[in-house]
Amino acid sequence: MSEETISARQLIGDIAPRLAELTDDLLFGDVWERSPLSKRDRSMITVAVVAALYRTNEMPFHIERALSNGVTREEVIELFTHLAFYAGWPSAMTGVRIARQVFAKQDGRGS
Numbered sequence: 001m002s003e004e005t006i007s008a009r010q011l012i013g014d015i016a017p018r019l020a021e022l023t024d025d026l027l028f029g030d031v032w033e034r035s036p037l038s039k040r041d042r043s044m045i046t047v048a049v050v051a052a053l054y055r056t057n058e059m060p061f062h063i064e065r066a067l068s069n070g071v072t073r074e075e076v077i078e079l080f081t082h083l084a085f086y087a088g089w090p091s092a093m094t095g096v097r098i099a100r101q102v103f104a105k106q107d108g109r110g111s
Contacts, residue, residue: 007024008020008024038069039069039070040066040069042069043065043066043069043071044071044075046062046065046066047059047062047063047066047076047079047095048079048087050062051079051080051087051092051095052086052087052091054090054091054094056094059094059095059098060098060101060102063076063098063099063102064102064106067102067106073099076099077099079095080092080093080095080099083095
């Protein structure tokens, strides 16, 4: 995980130490580091799946991570446009609204 990313240990380690450990060490320390998929590819896949499954709590984190892994804002929006036909309009529309919030936060216009 990158240094600017808050670890699961920081977020939930006090109440769920094993889940935090698995998240930091196995998921982000191993799975996200495997080849042949790049972190950029994994980010696009993850944003699509999180949106398709309507996991709105996780969406901002994974959109931010995708952007830091080289996915452009235009690609994020195109991902949601494409997803509308496979995961449904509500998932795509919600994804775009959350992406707008992430973009605004990065631009210093949001909370």
